[in-house]
Amino acid sequence: MHIAVLGGDGIGPEVTAQAVKALRAVAANGPQFEMTEAKIGDAAFDAEGDPLPERTAQLAERADAILFGAAGTFDSDLRPPEQRGGHALLRLRKRMDLFANFRPVFAIPELAGASTLRRDVLKNVDLVVLRELTGDIYFGQPRGIHVEGGERVGINTMRYTESEIRRVAHAGFQAARARKKKLCSVDKANVLETMVLWREVVTEVGREYPDVELSHLYVDAAAMLLIRKPADFDVIVTGNIFGDILSDAAAMLTGSLGMLPSASINAEGKGLYEPVHGSAPDIAGRDIANPLASILSAAMMLRQSLGQPEGAARIERAVRRVLAEGYRTADIMEDGAHLLGTEAMGDAVAKEILRLAD
Numbered sequence: 399m400h401i402a403v404l405g406g407d408g409i410g411p412e413v414t415a416q417a418v419k420a421l422r423a424v425a426a427n428g429p430q431f432e433m434t435e436a437k438i439g440d441a442a443f444d445a446e447g448d449p450l451p452e453r454t455a456q457l458a459e460r461a462d463a464i465l466f467g468a469a470g471t472f473d474s475d476l477r478p479p480e481q482r483g484g485h486a487l488l489r490l491r492k493r494m495d496l497f498a499n500f501r502p503v504f505a506i507p508e509l510a511g512a513s514t515l516r517r518d519v520l521k522n523v524d525l526v527v528l529r530e531l532t533g534d535i536y537f538g539q540p541r542g543i544h545v546e547g548g549e550r551v552g553i554n555t556m557r558y559t560e561s562e563i564r565r566v567a568h569a570g571f572q573a574a575r576a577r578k579k580k581l582c583s584v585d586k587a588n589v590l591e592t593m594v595l596w597r598e599v600v601t602e603v604g605r606e607y608p609d610v611e612l613s614h615l616y617v618d619a620a621a622m623l624l625i626r627k628p629a630d631f632d633v634i635v636t637g638n639i640f641g642d643i644l645s646d647a648a649a650m651l652t653g654s655l656g657m658l659p660s661a662s663i664n665a666e667g668k669g670l671y672e673p674v675h676g677s678a679p680d681i682a683g684r685d686i687a688n689p690l691a692s693i694l695s696a697a698m699m700l701r702q703s704l705g706q707p708e709g710a711a712r713i714e715r716a717v718r719r720v721l722a723e724g725y726r727t728a729d730i731m732e733d734g735a736h737l738l739g740t741e742a743m744g745d746a747v748a749k750e751i752l753r754l755a756d
């Protein structure tokens with residue numbers, strides 16, 4: 399099994415290295431993985447003049463799965479797109495047609511104190527945000543900044559075709575069918591035509607899944623309910639921009655953005671696995687980032703792309719045990735817990751994975 403490892407920028411390489419350690423620990427008693435690293439993001443632009451070098455893109459396409467860190471920094475975010483580290487990720491998602499982005503959010507009881515929300519609100523939280531990843535205002539044309547009537551005008555276009563909505567809706571109903579059989583579609587159909595079409599198509603697709611309870615929410619109400627009664631949700635299916643925002647908000651249900659993994663899958667089942675967080679320039683290079691989102695993304699990769707559910711379960715159990723033993727990174731630190739750096743947390747999880755194999 400061949401894995402493309404694209405660490406990227408900021409804390410990306412730091413946390414990805416810990417996920418690689420976890421995969422090596424799984425491989426010690428089981429499947430063998432060939433892992434090939436390549437540059438992406440600002441790191442690739444600085445070295446080769448392109449944030450997504452062709453060699454990196456081809457490696458990603460050829461591999462059985464991709465383990466991704468983070469791309470972009472605040473400085474490069476303001477450059478033209480072709481020089482922007484973060485743009486490499488958008489290009490790769492589009493090029494590989496990774497349209498279905500699963501972002502599972504589950505409250506870990508040991509971390510209840512790390513969240514800014516009350517313990518009773520977090521009880522039984524187990525939901526998935528399914529974010530459409532290759533359409534919407536992220537890619538719609540026309541776009542750009544031009545001068546009109548003597549002043550600058552910025553334009554982006556919210557656009558979805560029926561088939562783009564249909565395929566992600568199917569992914570949502572299938573995910574719900576395998577879980578608690580509830581799908582909540584989040585849109586803004588009271589204002590935007592694109593979202594009127596979204597609601598119509600999701601409703602049509604829903605007729606093929608009579609066993610799944612379909613509900614609809616406007617995104618503003620969904621944002622509020624995600625904080626008020628998060629345990630009521632099962633699968634949330636939504637567009638690219640709303641999914642981006644809602645999933646970062648939902649991260650606080652787990653205690654930290656550093657806990658949220660993700661899988662981005664295409665129609666052939668090929669996947670890119672990455673933490674939901676970014677390159678976190680504010681904490682990069684200090685060995686304090688939480689690597690668990692990246693480690694849990696590696697577990698999703700084993701389950702969803704590499705047919706290794708046992709390896710995935712071992713990683714997930716190891717993470718739970720390390721947390722139960724009271725080890726924490728700074729972002730989820732509590733009184734009485736043992737503070738670990740990024741590397742040490744990766745070591746602790748890898749050690750636990752090896753112990754679970756005995």
Ligand SMILES: NC(=O)c1ccc[n+]([C@@H]2O[C@H](COP(=O)([O-])OP(=O)(O)OC[C@H]3O[C@@H](n4cnc5c(N)ncnc54)[C@H](O)[C@@H]3O)[C@@H](O)[C@H]2O)c1
Nearest residue numbers: 468469470471472484655656675676677678681687688729
């Ligand atoms: N998938 C990606 O590659 C991705 C995702 C989001 C943002 N970005 C890029 O990353 C850069 C920084 O963006 P941002 O600050 O808005 O978002 P961010 O997710 O990088 O960080 C937001 C906050 O969460 C904290 N945080 C994030 N991950 C953490 C971890 N693992 N452990 C502990 N704390 C963590 C950061 O320190 C910061 O305070 C920008 O250039 C942005 O475009 C990239």
Ligand SMILES: CC(C)[C@H](C(=O)O)[C@@H](O)C(=O)O
Nearest residue numbers: 469470484487488642674676
């Ligand atoms: C880095 C950025 C382009 C990206 C997005 O907006 O999709 C990020 O925020 C994410 O959530 O993966």
Ligand SMILES: [Mg+2]
Nearest residue numbers: 642643646674
């Ligand atoms: Mg985001």
